[in-house]
Amino acid sequence: MDYNLPWVEKYRPHKLSEIVGQDKIVTSLTKMFNGGSFPHLLFYGGSGSGKTSTILAILNDYYGTKKKLMVMRLDASDDRGINSVREEIKGFAEKKNYFMKGIKLIILDEADSMTFDAQFALRRIIEKYSSSTRFCLICNYDNKIIPAIKSRCAEFKFNPISQEHIITKLKHVADSENLSYDKSAFQVLSNIAKGDLRKAINLMQSASSGKDDMKQLNAELCYNIAGYPKPNEIKKISDMLFDDSKTLEVTSKKFRKYITENGYSISIILKEIIEDIVCRISDGTINPKEYCYILSELAGLESKVSKSTFGDIYLSMLISIFKK
Numbered sequence: 001m002d003y004n005l006p007w008v009e010k011y012r013p014h015k016l017s018e019i020v021g022q023d024k025i026v027t028s029l030t031k032m033f034n035g036g037s038f039p040h041l042l043f044y045g046g047s048g049s050g051k052t053s054t055i056l057a058i059l060n061d062y063y064g065t066k067k068k069l070m071v072m073r074l075d076a077s078d079d080r081g082i083n084s085v086r087e088e089i090k091g092f093a094e095k096k097n098y099f100m101k102g103i104k105l106i107i108l109d110e111a112d113s114m115t116f117d118a119q120f121a122l123r124r125i126i127e128k129y130s131s132s133t134r135f136c137l138i139c140n141y142d143n144k145i146i147p148a149i150k151s152r153c154a155e156f157k158f159n160p161i162s163q164e165h166i167i168t169k170l171k172h173v174a175d176s177e178n179l180s181y182d183k184s185a186f187q188v189l190s191n192i193a194k195g196d197l198r199k200a201i202n203l204m205q206s207a208s209s210g211k212d213d214m215k216q217l218n219a220e221l222c223y224n225i226a227g228y229p230k231p232n233e234i235k236k237i238s239d240m241l242f243d244d245s246k247t248l249e250v251t252s253k254k255f256r257k258y259i260t261e262n263g264y265s266i267s268i269i270l271k272e273i274i275e276d277i278v279c280r281i282s283d284g285t286i287n288p289k290e291y292c293y294i295l296s297e298l299a300g301l302e303s304k305v306s307k308s309t310f311g312d313i314y315l316s317m318l319i320s321i322f323k324k
Contacts, residue, residue, distance in 0.1 A: 007205045008198050011173050013050075016057045020169055021161035021197070022050050028156070029054070033062060038103055040126060040135045042150060044142040045158030048196030051138045054158075055107055063105070069097060073107040080114050085121040093129040104133045111137040112144035123148045160195020163187075169197060170204055174217070179208055181217035188219040192228050229264050234272045241273070241322040242286075248323040255319055266311035270302050270318065297321045 013019050019026050032038070043051040059067045072092045074080055089106060097104070108114070114122070126135055126149065137153065139145060167186045174181050185207070193200035207225040208217055223230050229237070237258065240251055259269065277295060280286045298321060305314050 006202070007173055007177070008201050011169075011176070011201070013053050013057050014060050016054070016061050019050050019054055019057060021165040022054070022158055025054065025156050025158065029058065032154075033058070038062075038134055040130070040153040041137070042142065042145065042153035042155045043136065043138045043158060044140065044145075044155070046140065046160050046195060048193070048198035048200075049158035049160055050197070051158050052109060055136050055138065059105070063102075066102070070102060071105045071107065073109065075109045080108065080118055082115065082117045082121050085114075085118045085125065089122065090125050093125055093133045105136060106133060107136045107138070109138045110140075112139035112141050116146060119146045119149055123152070126152055161197045162195075163190040166190040166193060166195075166197055166200050170200060173201060173204065174208075177208070179217055182219065184219040185217045185222050188222045192222070192226050227263060227265070228268060229262070229272060233258075233262075234269075234276055237269065238273055238276045238280075241319065248319060251323060252316060252319050256315055259315065260312075266314055266318070267302070267305050270298060270305060273318075274298055274302075294321055 016026055016030060041055070043054065045051060059071055063070055072089075074084075074088070078084070092104070092106060108122075122135075123146070135153070137145065137149070142150065142155070142157075167190050170186045170189060171183075174186075185204075189200045189203050189207075192203060203222065203226055204217070207222050222228075237255070240246065240254060243251075246254075259266070274295065277286070277291055277298075281288045281291065298318075301314060301317055301321065305311055308314070
């Protein structure tokens with residue numbers, strides 16, 4: 001019974017042909033496997049873009065029922081220091097399987113969290129056992145993988161999923177779950193997810209469990225569940241910052257009250273303000289030359305906020321950037 005599974009698992013693709021939003025990668029991999037080629041693989045890209053789903057689909061297509069004996073998978077939660085590489089990974093790579101013929105596969109999910117020492121040890125193992133074993137490394141940031149490993153792999157960059165594909169998938173999941181919905185909810189979820197399909201499906205599941213049985217899944221509910229500011233609220237916040245007639249003290253008082261009452265995250269507000277500035281520049285509403293410095297300052301602030309757990313202390317800094 002799968003009724004209690006999270007929807008991201010329940011509706012995870014099982015075949016390579018079912019992967020959405022990564023058509024070029026699916027075509028390349030399909031041609032590769034149909035032609036009898038199986039190189040070491042490096043999948044990298046943002047969260048929820050289909051990296052893990054793709055390799056799991058390859059397992060189903062390529063190995064079928066043999067995958068339990070032929071595949072080893074290590075996630076970020078497993079120990080993957082240098083000892084793990086020398087013992088577990090090397091042990092699986094050199095083990096001979098007398099019952100099954102074919103190439104063995106070792107999957108290292110979140111490979112960018114491996115130490116450099118472990119990666120250097122892994123490089124030698126990849127080279128030594130390449131006749132019988134293939135490696136698939138999955139990570140968010142390819143610059144954290146050493147060049148010696150990258151040069152041994154076929155690299156595939158997974159781009160964020162387009163809004164059209166996210167909306168199509170959300171509609172399919174909603175119809176399969178017999179949800180009553182307003183189509184505007186899918187647009188809102190895809191805007192909030194920003195290319196992360198997993199995030200969009202998880203948000204929809206949260207919103208659907210939070211709604212009353214008599215109500216539809218709608219845009220208002222999605223914004224409330226996600227704790228995300230609505231477009232008109234972002235406009236109010238931006239107007240407050242752009243208005244030169246309002247002093248630092250007045251803006252700070254209103255801004256803090258607004259953010260605190262609604263419980264919005266400073267990192268989300270920052271991202272939306274930067275997007276709003278870019279939109280205003282493209283519309284010709286504001287002069288880009290006047291906002292180059294502000295965009296640079298906002299980028300620095302965004303970096304600081306991402307490294308801190310206390311976002312509230314940066315509110316004054318955000319306001320002062322505009323009120324200098």
